[in-house]
Amino acid sequence: MPDLLEGIGVSPGQVAGPVLAMGNPPVLPAVYPVTDVGEEVLHAERALTAVCEDLRARAAFATTATAADVLLAQAELAIDPVLRDAIAARIRRGQDAPHASHDTFAEQRAMFTAAGGFLAERAADLEDIAHRALAALLGSPMPGVPAPGHPFILVADDLSPADTATLDPTMVLAVVTERGGPTSHTAILARALGLPAIVGCRGALTAPDRGLATIDGTTGHMRIGVTETEAAHVQAHAAALRAGLSNDRGPGRTADGHAIDLMVNIGAAADLSAVDLTDVAGVGLFRTEFLFLDRTEEPGLDEQTHAYAEVFAAFPHRTVVVRTLDAGADKPLPFLGLPDEPNPALGLRGLRTSRLRPEILHTQLRAIARAAAGATADVWVMAPMVSTPAEAAGFVQQVHDHGLPTAGVMVEVPAAALRARHLLRTADFLSIGTNDLAQYTMAADRQTGDLADLLDPWQPALLHLLGACAVAAQDAGKSISVCGEAAADPLLAPILVGLGITRLSMSPRALPAVRTALARYTLAQCRRLAERVLEADDPAHARTIAATDVHAL
Amino acid sequence: MPQRTVIIGSSQGLHARPAKLLVEAAARQPVQVLLSIGDGRPVRADSMLSVLSLGAVAGSTVTLHAEDADGAERALEELATLIAADLDAPDPAVPGATDA
Numbered sequence: 001m002p003d004l005l006e007g008i009g010v011s012p013g014q015v016a017g018p019v020l021a022m023g024n025p026p027v028l029p030a031v032y033p034v035t036d037v038g039e040e041v042l043h044a045e046r047a048l049t050a051v052c053e054d055l056r057a058r059a060a061f062a063t064t065a066t067a068a069d070v071l072l073a074q075a076e077l078a079i080d081p082v083l084r085d086a087i088a089a090r091i092r093r094g095q096d097a098p099h100a101s102h103d104t105f106a107e108q109r110a111m112f113t114a115a116g117g118f119l120a121e122r123a124a125d126l127e128d129i130a131h132r133a134l135a136a137l138l139g140s141p142m143p144g145v146p147a148p149g150h151p152f153i154l155v156a157d158d159l160s161p162a163d164t165a166t167l168d169p170t171m172v173l174a175v176v177t178e179r180g181g182p183t184s185h186t187a188i189l190a191r192a193l194g195l196p197a198i199v200g201c202r203g204a205l206t207a208p209d210r211g212l213a214t215i216d217g218t219t220g221h222m223r224i225g226v227t228e229t230e231a232a233h234v235q236a237h238a239a240a241l242r243a244g245l246s247n248d249r250g251p252g253r254t255a256d257g258h259a260i261d262l263m264v265n266i267g268a269a270a271d272l273s274a275v276d277l278t279d280v281a282g283v284g285l286f287r288t289e290f291l292f293l294d295r296t297e298e299p300g301l302d303e304q305t306h307a308y309a310e311v312f313a314a315f316p317h318r319t320v321v322v323r324t325l326d327a328g329a330d331k332p333l334p335f336l337g338l339p340d341e342p343n344p345a346l347g348l349r350g351l352r353t354s355r356l357r358p359e360i361l362h363t364q365l366r367a368i369a370r371a372a373a374g375a376t377a378d379v380w381v382m383a384p385m386v387s388t389p390a391e392a393a394g395f396v397q398q399v400h401d402h403g404l405p406t407a408g409v410m411v412e413v414p415a416a417a418l419r420a421r422h423l424l425r426t427a428d429f430l431s432i433g434t435n436d437l438a439q440y441t442m443a444a445d446r447q448t449g450d451l452a453d454l455l456d457p458w459q460p461a462l463l464h465l466l467g468a469c470a471v472a473a474q475d476a477g478k479s480i481s482v483c484g485e486a487a488a489d490p491l492l493a494p495i496l497v498g499l500g501i502t503r504l505s506m507s508p509r510a511l512p513a514v515r516t517a518l519a520r521y522t523l524a525q526c527r528r529l530a531e532r533v534l535e536a537d538d539p540a541h542a543r544t545i546a547a548t549d550v551h552a553l
Numbered sequence: 554m555p556q557r558t559v560i561i562g563s564s565q566g567l568h569a570r571p572a573k574l575l576v577e578a579a580a581r582q583p584v585q586v587l588l589s590i591g592d593g594r595p596v597r598a599d600s601m602l603s604v605l606s607l608g609a610v611a612g613s614t615v616t617l618h619a620e621d622a623d624g625a626e627r628a629l630e631e632l633a634t635l636i637a638a639d640l641d642a643p644d645p646a647v648p649g650a651t652d653a
Contacts, residue, residue, distance in 0.1 A: 073573045073601070082600040108602060115608065122605060293639065 002225045003210070007176065007201025009220035010187035014238050015153065015173040015196055016214040016231035019207040019224070022156035023143040025131040032096045041088045044097040047136035048087075051129060052078040054142050070125075078129050083108065098137050105130035117450070145172070153213055155204045159186045169195060169513050174215040176204045176222055187547065190217075194516045198222055250279055252504070252515050256522040260497055262515055263319070263505040265483060269310035279515075282319035282378075284431070284505020285483040286311055288364065289326055298335050298360055304367035312375035319378045321431065321481075321505075322368055323410065324361055326350050326384040336360070345445060350385020350412075351395060365402040372404060380406040382431055387413045389422040396426045408479075412436035417465040420472035430473055431505075434484030438462050457486035458539035463499065467534060470500030481505055490517035491546050497523070498530025557617045557629040563640040566610035571640035576601045578635055582628040587618040598632065 034040045055075035059068040077083070083104060090100035105126055112123040131143045145154065145167055154172050158179040172195060177186050180199035190197030196217030198204075207213050210225040214234045223230075252262035263284030266272060268291075291299050291307050299307075312320055327333045328349020336357060341347035354361040365381070372379035383395040386409040399407035408429035411417050417437065420430060434457050439446045441462055444454035457463075466482065473480035481503030486492050488510035494517060496504065504514060521529070529546060536542035563571035579586050579598035587595035588604065595618050596603035609615055617632055619625035 069570055073569055076573050076576055076601040080600050080602045082597060082602050111606070115606070117608070119605065119608060 002223045002227075002230070003203075005201050005203045005207070005222040005224060007198040007204070007220045007222065008181065009197075009217045010199050011175075011190040011195060011197035012218040013174070013194070013196030014214065014216050014218075014234055016212060016226065016234035016238070017173045018150070018152050018211070019155055019213045020146040020148060020152045021141070021205055021208045022145060022154060022159070023135065023141040024157070025143050026135045026138050026140045028102055028134065029098055029138065031099060034091065034094065034096050037092055040091050040097050043137065044087050044091060044101060044133075045084060047097070047101070047133050048078050048084060050136045051132040051142075052076075054132070054136075058144070058147055074125055074129060077125065078133070098134055101133045101137060102130060105133070147171075153207075153215060155207050156186075157205065169516060174198075174217065176201050176207075176215065178202060178204050194520055250515075251281060252279075252518055254494075254497065254521055254523045254526060255519055256524075258497075258523040260501075260518055261319075261481070261503040262511055263321075263481070263483075263503060264508045264511065265505050266311070266508075268307065269314060272311075272314050277314065280318075280508070280511070281503070282315050282321070283311065284319075284321050284481050284487075284503055286320055286322045287326065288323060292325060292327065292333050292335075296334050298363065301363055301367050301370075304364060305370045308368055308371035309374060312371055312377040312379060315377045317376050317378070319380060321380040321382060321408075321483075324351070324364055324381065324383050325353070328353055328385075345439065350410075351383040351391060352385060361398070365399060365404070369402040369404050378406070379404060380408060380429065382408040382410055382429070384410045384433070385412055385436070386410060386423070387415045389419055389425065392416075392423045393426040396428070410483075411465075411469055412440065414441050414465060417469050420469040421475070424472055424476040424478055427478075429479040429481070430469055431481045431483050432466055432469060432501075434462065434466070434482060434486040437465065437484070441465060453539070456539040457484070457489065457492060458533075458542045460534060460536050460538070460542060462486075463495070463530075463542070464534060466496065466501065467499040467530070474500050479503060488514065490514050491543065493517050494521045494526045495530045495533050495546060497521075498526030498528070499534075554621055555619045555625045555629055557619075557633045558614055559617065559633040559636045560614050561609055561611055562637045564611045566613070567604055567607060567615075567636070572601060572604045574640050575632065575635055576604055578632055582619075582632070583624040584620040584622050584628050586620070586628055586632060589616045589618065590614075 052075045055071050055078060059071035059075065086104045087100045090104060091097060109123045109126045112119040112126060135142050146152065151171055151173050153174045153176065155176045158177050159175065174196040175186055175190050176198045178201060180186050187197060187199055196215050198215060198217060198220050201222055204222060207224045212226050212228065212231045213222055213224045214226050214231060215222050252260040254260065261281035263281050265285040266283055267287045291304060308322065327336060328338065328344060328347060336353060338348050338353065338356065348356065368379065368381055381399045381404050386392050386395065392409045395409060396407040406428045408431060409423055409427045410431050410433050411420065412433040416423060423430065435446060438455045438457060438459065442454040442459065444451040446455060470480050480501055482496055482501050483505040486496065487504040488506035490513040493504060493514045497518065506514060532545045533542045536545055561567060565571060567575060576599055586598040588598040588607065589595040590607050590609050590613060596607065598604065598617065615636065617629050619629050
């Protein structure tokens with residue numbers, strides 16, 4: 001007989017499927033005597049290797065590339081030879097593998113914490129790996145979101161923001177937590193992704209042992225131990241509903257059909273090999289630095305032309321926005337011959353490098369124009385790190401002189417944002433790089449981890465500047481996009497649209513979640529959301545506002 | 554013991570991605586390679602933990618020490634090139650890694 005569990009429905013929708021629990025950190029078992037030291041050492045090594053492999057597998061499924069990088073670095077820590085040797089030494093001194101592992105990780109963590117700064121931040125990574133190693137040693141499920149390779153209903157005590165870094169909306173059918181309320185992180189995330197969700201659902205953690213379950217995110221009902229027939233019935237019903245919404249495919253649009261161009265950020269044609277481009281509006285940021293890295297001389301005209309043509313060919317009749325070389329004292333390229341600077345973030349970088357080496361920009365524009373001439377892609381060109389209308393006008397003129405009709409500038413400096421209206425007298429479009437704009441708006445170095453809170457794209461000051469640019473672009477009847485990290489945040493996307501942004505460009509992997517989130521709001525709802533968020537006191541408050549139920553808008 | 558001194562090219566220093574790439578490359582070498590900073594004690598270059606613990610920031614000078622055996626010079630060459638390069642330069646798959 002199926003059992004009915006009741007909680008608070010916080011995100012509507014009905015699904016059915018197998019249930020998997022979020023893995024909790026395992027408990028250290030009692031000390032046990034080791035009879036075969038050699039076998040115990042091997043046991044520990046196998047566990048660490050399994051942790052490494054699991055982390056690498058998770059990296060492959062991570063929803064953002066940043067999350068993937070974090071997981072890959074953690075995977076490397078799990079098979080660290082120094083850790084491995086220290087654990088083996090403890091086992092040889094008579095400890096059992098779980099305690100040897102636990103104590104070794106604890107010791108390293110204490111060293112990292114004592115060192116402070118960057119290393120102290122890594123202490124949490126070590127703790128996570130220690131939990132995983134213990135799980136592997138005990139044969140318990142790995143902590144974190146399961147990755148079984150098939151869609152499932154996720155149950156957890158509660159979800160933290162870190163837990164959701166690898167939550168894949170194409171694999172997780174619904175989320176049910178035992179704790180949490182309507183404004184919990186789980187509820188916010190589920191609504192952003194359009195996943196049915198129930199919070200405050202007592203007994204949910206017993207569901208994984210009971211086979212299939214059905215979820216109703218409106219009533220807050222979870223039925224566990226249902227038959228395959230019942231599950232199939234609910235699934236068919238859900239599939240029909242979903243087909244009507246068609247959220248998970250197609251071009252980007254709001255719930256009322258207002259088009260938002262969803263584009264991808266890339267560095268070279270090779271990045272596109274594994275990407276399904278069907279519903280991609282084009283490339284919103286084509287970084288050209290790759291071609292220039294590790295070079296003692298500037299790449300020649302033919303080599304550049306070829307590389308650009310490759311990317312243009314992948315987007316017939318679609319837009320490709322090329323960013324000219326973005327290098328400088330902070331991202332040095334030997335052939336630029338730039339002087340050392342005490343404060344590289346404020347120095348010769350981006351378009352400013354052309355003050356010293358104008359011929360490099362000239363060659364690059366020639367190559368882009370040649371490649372564009374042989375392609376059907378609509379090629380736009382923009383300059384990084386523009387501060388004044390005069391710089392914008394000079395760049396736009398150069399681009400037009402090369403026969404390229406669409407020239408824009410990136411808004412990364414507050415001065416540029418404040419004068420967006422004037423930039424648009426010559427520029428054909430604007431593209432906002434939120435990472436650098438945050439750095440310069442908050443006077444917080446992007447390389448300084450301790451200031452991450454100031455660099456949060458939810459800072460109302462940053463959103464305010466974005467809104468001002470969007471208004472200027474609307475008045476000028478010109479395109480405005482966001483291509484920084486903010487565009488990849490599914491919670492922030494409706495707010496950016498509400499501020500007046502019409503194009504979002506992100507890592508290809510972030511696109512499905514952003515598309516799904518956008519389709520949940522009408523344009524009017526996006527605007528009301530944006531208005532409220534601009535009034536927020538701080539990023540946390542802004543996120544709380546974003547968690548408002550869509551129907552209350 | 555063959556040595557090589559090199560300036561770190563990555564703007565993040567030897568952290569995160571650059572550290573991971575270095576550790577992986579060091580593990581592939583036929584000889585044991587150590588890494589030191591200033592007068593500090595040399596640590597294993599194939600250990601993520603050890604490389605991180607150096608806390609090496611951008612522009613600082615590190616010294617590679619290779620075990621005196623066949624392949625030492627080549628190992629030093631490869632790892633020195635890697636350390637000098639800008640390893641956290643734009644990664645196409647990373648949203649906002651250096652763009653924007």
